[in-house]
Amino acid sequence: MTNSNKNPKVDAFLNEAKQWKEEYKKLRNIVQDCDLTEEFKWKHPCYTFEGKNVVLIHGFKDYCALLFHKGALLKDPHGILIQQTENVQAARQIRFTNAQEIAELEAILKDYICQAVEVEKAGLEIEFKKETDYIIPEELHNKFNAIPALKTAFEALTPGRQRAYILYFSQAKQAKTRESRVEKYVKHILDGKGLNDK
Structure with a gap:
């Protein structure tokens, strides 16, 4: 060059x-x-x-x-x-x-x-996992059951934002930590924001 x-x-x-x-x-x-x-x-x-x-x-x-x-x-x-x-x-x-x-x-x-x-x-592409391939942690499921609007808001997020939340919540080893993470971001999700959005 x-x-x-x-x-x-x-x-x-x-x-x-x-x-x-x-x-x-x-x-x-x-x-x-x-x-x-x-x-x-x-x-x-x-x-x-x-x-x-x-x-x-x-x-x-x-x-x-x-x-x-x-x-x-x-x-x-x-x-x-x-x-x-x-x-x-x-x-x-x-x-x-x-x-x-x-x-x-x-x-x-x-x-x-x-x-x-x-x-x-050759035009090869990576076959990315679909959002449905990610397991939603039990603590988030429980919150969806308690607040149906949360599930609706979560499903309205872009796939990348959904994945970021799922991965962040799932990374916590203890259920108590997962619960507190979910709780902390309920309003964020209801507002249609991603994990790192202000």
């Missing part, structure tokens, strides 16, 4: 990076060899093929990563793709803690990126 294909927003992101600067630059160079379009989305370098998101470079406290948007569809012969949490359905990461790891995996990373581009060329 020539310098003319470098996105100035990514240049600024790299210049301002306090952590992982060298690692980000190495990842950028590798991805740029794969003929993708460099963009800046979600405050991170994102690389696309014909408008479709392929990979994203991002960092966390303990590692930086190359995130494959449809990583669940990739073959992973090296066992390096990581599902961030059990609720992430499509994306997979390859994580790094230093630039040397990136350098050692360069050829493999390019293979995975090329594979991700082939997934886009």
Whole structure:
């Protein structure tokens, strides 16, 4: 990829990076060899093929990563793709803690990126779980029975908002905690708001 294909927003992101600067630059160079379009989305370098998101470079406290948007569809012969949490359905990461790891995996990373581009060329899509595949916790069911308007309001929410609530309520190990979480968000749901809406 020539310098003319470098996105100035990514240049600024790299210049301002306090952590992982060298690692980000190495990842950028590798991805740029794969003929993708460099963009800046979600405050991170994102690389696309014909408008479709392929990979994203991002960092966390303990590692930086190359995130494959449809990583669940990739073959992973090296066992390096990581599902961030059990609720992430499509994306997979390859994580790094230093630039040397990136350098050692360069050829493999390019293979995975090329594979991700082939997934886009083939038009493959992730088959996401439907909202009906998520089990509504008993505590929320009980609240629906006590307040029928709550069930109506919940069903009127977007599928993503419903899923966020179900996952949040279900993550609590104890019934008492699940009950208090449901109670806390009754008004929010009745107001048609998602978990993180103000």
